[in-house]
Amino acid sequence: MLSLRPRALAGLRRAQSRLDSPPGWICPGCRTGFAAVRRWNSSQKPAGSGEKPYYITTPIFYVNAAPHIGHLYTMVLADVVKRWQQIKGKEAYLCTGTDEHGMKIQRAASKHGMEPKEFCDGNSIKFRELAAAANISNDFFIRTTDQEHKDAVSQFWLHLKHATPESLGLYKGVHEGWYCVSDECFYPADLVQPSIVPQTGRKIMVSTETDNEVEWVKEETWFFPLTKYKDALLKLYDENPDWIKPAHRMAEARDWIENHLEDLSVTRPASRLSWGIPDPEDPSQTIYVWVDALINYITKAGYGSKWHSAKDDMxxxxxxxxxxxxxxxxFHTIYWPALLMALGLPVSKGFLCHNHWTMSNRKMSKSLGNVVNPFFAVQRWGIDPLRYFLMRNASLNKDMSYSNQQIGAVYVKELQANIGNLFYRIAKPKASVRWSTLEALAAYRNGEFDAWIENNATSDVDATYFSLEGHLAESPAAICREMDDYNTSGAIREIFELLRETNRYVTDAKPWDIVKLQGAESRTLLNWVIFNCAEALRIAGILLQPIMPTKASELLDALGVRPDRRTVEFAAKGKDADYGTESKPVEPAPRMSKWDTLFPPTPSAELSDDELTEHLRVALLDKTRNKMNQMAELLAMEARMGEEAVAKFLADVHAAKTSTP
Incomplete structure (x- = not known):
């Protein structure tokens, strides 16, 4: 199991320069009209370059509580998409960060007896550390308390006020409605219903969408005329039927536009909400947290510092x-595009909307004690296996279930047995056999297989030796289709099937028997089998890089694949003939340690995180108080004694120590 070692944060880019212009300044040419609203222009690109770099974002995470496994999943999903674009040869950028303003933060900080900024600082760093621990290749980490972001929001706000035609920009009024602090939004009356707090019997009103409590609010506010953008939003949806994936989320958003659209209250009185970005022209009003938050995506793209309108290089x-x-x-597929339209800015090219994670099919809840600590999960399983599981079990159509038992089963069957064992059978054979991937690739380069296939085309050569051909030919394209459609689960399923067929192929072809035969033709047959298996491993390794960047790199390194040949272009049979490693068996052959394998032992999946922690604490406390050292000691015990024996030993020690008076 990998230890959790904090990754250097040097790759995170420094904040861009602050705006030099005074808050009330409106740049020339920014007075946009509604006629400027149109579909995005995919041909827009940086001056003097080729294709526009690929830009992907995660939501910015609310810092009212510590990160959970859902935050980790979202980060990993975005990171996988970014890395996929990179191995397709594209320049790509990923932005993540934290959302730090609003009533919920203000109240949470007060509850902890802290100033809001101090409270945000403590929790924001946890999300930055999670991104580092999860090997997220983010180029930007934004905080909405950053000065560059505050400047961008002020600039955007002034444009909304002054650079839009009459009736399409902000207007002032009095708002009455049901407001939810937990969701930081107003709800229409038809989406509110009575409820009762079970613990106290108190009667409350709640949102029918989230079941969170709402309160009646009447206040002076600025409004954004969202209803005026209804036709433009529906036109956007009509012209871009795949704009939101999956399709049922597109239908959900469209239904809201058609049946629930209201003008949006975009400020709160500073007397009620002081923790936020003030209206630069009216300090008595605080800009609505969702307007503030959504602008982060263009802050890091240079809005307000490098460009100000669609006429500039964006x-x-x-x-x-x-x-x-x-x-x-x-918020993202209705409010956000409408706000961009108001300024004549191009909207995002697409949205990927995912579901939530449950714990063993039950909603995660602190009160139930089943919230997964992502940092402990990384320690327990190693980040690459955890990334693999999250992407394997990902679903855009239903909530996803997390359990250690599921991860343990996947780890043993798909990682240790299907990938790891195949690799050692082919690239690290036992001392009793004499083959190597280097020799097999040399045979391919020299054309030995062509002559052999031609000579045996009409002979009685066992069809087993050709039974992997169809999978090698079809799998790469199938995997790429799934990845291009953001279906990581489908892509992993295709990779698993390719490698499972390769394991079957090895078992049927029996290279350990062929190697005992004499003669050049038998040697060619042996190399043919090893070549096919090596190609399956190489292709899988290339296409697994976005999902398991470290383990895939280790696999490709061990196969001798050059770094410049690890792109999708090379992920097909015969695309790379210049790899392979020498096999140098040693007599007598040393037994390989489990610790030196690609996927080493992990703690028993039958124990919950809490049970494992407690057993480690009780059983190993005499040896070390360091939790990571305890975990390492446990793995060493399992390697020596076996999982069942260690589990019994720990249970016995635990029972003895806890029963001692």
Whole structure:
């Protein structure tokens, strides 16, 4: 199991320079009209370059609590998409970060007896550390408390006020309605219903969408005329039927536009909400947290510092893909495009809306004690196996279930047995056999297989030796189709099937028997079998890089694949003939340690995280108080004694120590 070692944060880019212009300044040419609203222009690209870089974003995560496994999943999903674009040969950028303003933060900080900024600082760093621990290749980490972001929001706000035609920009009024602090939004009356707090019997009103409490609010506010953008939003949806994936989320957003659209209250009185970005022209009003938050995506793209309108070079904007959870669909796919339209800016090219994670098919809840700590999960399983599981079990159509038992089964069957064991059978054979991937690739380069196939085309050569051909030919394209459609689960299933067929092929072809035969033709047959298996491993290794970047790199390194030949272009049989490693068996052959394998032992999956932690604490406390050292000690015990014996030993020690008076 991999230890959790903090990765250097040097790759995170420094904040861009702050705006030099005074808050009330409106740049020339920014007075846009509604006629400027149109579909995005995919041909927009940085000056003097080729294709516009691929830009992908995660939501910015709310810092009212510590990260959970859902945050990790969202980060990994976006990172996988970014890395996929990179191995397709594209320049790509990923933005993530934290959302730090609003009533919920203000109240949470007060509850902890802290100033809001101090509270945000403590929780934001946890999300940055999670991104580092999860090997997320983010180029930007934004905080909405960053000065560059505050400047961008002020600039955007002034444009909304002054650079839009009459009736399409902000207007002032009095708002009455049901407001939910937990969701940071107003709900229409038809989406509110009575409820009762079970613990106290108190009667409350709740949102029918989230079941969170709402309160009646009446206040002076600025409004954004969202209803005026209804036709433009529906036209956007009509012209881009795949703009939101999956399709049922597109239908959900369309239904909201058609049946629930209201003008949007976009400020709160500073007397009630002080923790936020003030209206630069009216300090008595605080800008609505969702307007503030959504602008982060263009802050890091250079809005307000490098460019101010669609007439400028917008660099990496528009975003190519924005990854969001199902609970924030409306804000991103209705409010956000309408706000961009108001300024004549291109909208994002697409949204990927995912579902939520449950714990063993039960909703994660602190009160139930089943919230998964992502940092402990990384320690327990290693980040690449955990990334593999999250992407394997990902679903855009239903909530996903997390359990250690599921991860343990996947780890043993698909990683240790299907990938790891195949690799050692082919690339690291036992001392009793004499083959190597280097020799097999040399045979391919020299054309030995062509002559052999031609000579045996009409002979009685066992069809087993050709039974992997169809899979090698079809799998790469199938995997690429799934990845291009953001279906990581489908892509992993295709990779698994390719490698499972390769394991079957090895078992049927029996290279350990062929190697005992004499003669050049038998040697060619042996190399043919090893070549096919090596190609399956190489192709799988290339296409697994976005999902398991470290393990895939180790696999490709061990196969001798050059770094410049690890792109999708080379992920097909015969595309790379210049790899392979020498096999140098040693007599007598040393037994390989489990610790030196690609996927080493992990703690028993039958123990919950809490049970494992407690057993480690009780059983190993005499040896070390360091939790990671305890975990390492446990793995060493399992390697020596076996999982069942260690589990019994720990249970016995635990029972003895806890029963001692």
């Amino acid at each position: 660099g990496i904007w528009p975003a190519d893909l924005q990854v969001i959870g199902k609970d924030i669909l409306r």
